[in-house]
Amino acid sequence: MAAIELDGVTKRFGDVTAVDGLDLTVEEGEVFGFLGPNGAGKSTTINVLLDFVRPTAGRVEVLGMDPQRESVAVRERTGVLPEGFSVYDRLTGREHLEFAIESKDADADPDAVLDRVGLAGDGDRKAGGYSKGMAQRLALGMALVGDPDLLILDEPSSGLDPAGAKEMRDIVREEADRGATVFFSSHVLGQVEAVCDTVGILRNGELVAKDSVEGLREAVGSGATLSITADGVTDEDLDAVRALDGVDAASTDGATVTVQCDPEAKTAVIGALEDAGIAVEDFSTRESSLEDLFLAYTEGDTPDDGGEAEEVDA
Numbered sequence: 001m002a003a004i005e006l007d008g009v010t011k012r013f014g015d016v017t018a019v020d021g022l023d024l025t026v027e028e029g030e031v032f033g034f035l036g037p038n039g040a041g042k043s044t045t046i047n048v049l050l051d052f053v054r055p056t057a058g059r060v061e062v063l064g065m066d067p068q069r070e071s072v073a074v075r076e077r078t079g080v081l082p083e084g085f086s087v088y089d090r091l092t093g094r095e096h097l098e099f100a101i102e103s104k105d106a107d108a109d110p111d112a113v114l115d116r117v118g119l120a121g122d123g124d125r126k127a128g129g130y131s132k133g134m135a136q137r138l139a140l141g142m143a144l145v146g147d148p149d150l151l152i153l154d155e156p157s158s159g160l161d162p163a164g165a166k167e168m169r170d171i172v173r174e175e176a177d178r179g180a181t182v183f184f185s186s187h188v189l190g191q192v193e194a195v196c197d198t199v200g201i202l203r204n205g206e207l208v209a210k211d212s213v214e215g216l217r218e219a220v221g222s223g224a225t226l227s228i229t230a231d232g233v234t235d236e237d238l239d240a241v242r243a244l245d246g247v248d249a250a251s252t253d254g255a256t257v258t259v260q261c262d263p264e265a266k267t268a269v270i271g272a273l274e275d276a277g278i279a280v281e282d283f284s285t286r287e288s289s290l291e292d293l294f295l296a297y298t299e300g301d302t303p304d305d306g307g308e309a310e311e312v313d314a
């Protein structure tokens with residue numbers, strides 16, 4: 001069964017269309033990464049799932065229920081880490097968890113949860129004195145209370161240091177192993193790449209791609225990014241590079257030339273620059289990251305090369 005099913009969901013705020021005819025299915029047990037630039041409509045979609053916002057049009061199902069008619073039942077089985085969570089300054093970390101345990105009528109040990117999210121030893125401190133990352137850990141702990149069937153995490157890594165982000169990803173995996181569905185939004189691409197089974201990319205309220213990370217990579221192209229340290233590169237030089245077989249894109253910031261290309265095109269690219277009289281000081285190649293991919297989907301034209309990605313025309 002699908003944990004989340006959106007069918008033609010549109011949400012308008014006055015003249016602004018935040019979500020535009022969104023069709024989306026997240027299967028039970030899936031870790032789904034909801035990616036998109038600022039303002040793409042991620043939080044609005046999450047608010048629709050939780051019935052904090054009512055859609056202008058479309059059908060929504062969460063855990064087989066209609067969140068508008070069964071909002072209490074949906075929320076009982078869902079753990080939420082909201083965007084911009086703010087703590088109750090005067091309550092301790094443990095009191096926050098006790099509150100979450102009580103309101104979910106759950107049977108959890110607050111200290112075990114504090115320990116799990118890396119706050120053991122800080123449970124008796126007033127949360128008003130927590131750092132941003134500690135508050136985020138606390139919010140994650142509150143979302144985990146009661147072993148929810150669905151975890152909805154809005155930008156869960158915001159404010160976390162690299163170790164905290166890694167711990168968050170480990171927890172997400174543990175929750176998925178337990179059978180929970182995890183839906184998390186992010187524009188921190190590495191977070192999504194590292195932990196998600198499936199990624200959906202939202203642009204201007206529309207789903208522009210949905211696939212596994214690998215599938216999306218294949219759809220974008222052969223996937224190498226070549227960085228060449230060289231100055232004095234002109235537009236004509238870049239045009240010569242772009243004209244080469246296997247080159248998708250080339251740009252420069254004045255000191256470094258960045259080329260998206262097939263790995264085999266590397267020698268030809270460097271040769272073309274050298275033929276133009278450019279002194280190539282250094283170069284490196286890396287597999288295109290999800291970031292390159294994300295930018296290709298959200299800034300450039302959507303690829304239509306018949307790759308593995310399920311293209312979604314909204």
Ligand SMILES: Nc1ncnc2c1ncn2[C@@H]1O[C@H](COP(=O)(O)OP(=O)(O)OP(=O)(O)O)[C@@H](O)[C@H]1O
Pocket residue numbers: 013016017018036037038039040041042043044045083187
């Ligand atoms: N309550 C509201 N009233 C008016 N406009 C809104 C409201 N909520 C969201 N919007 C608009 O809807 C669009 C989508 O916003 P949303 O917060 O869903 O995006 P997002 O993808 O979560 O962005 P971010 O990554 O910046 O949090 C934006 O243009 C935003 O200004």
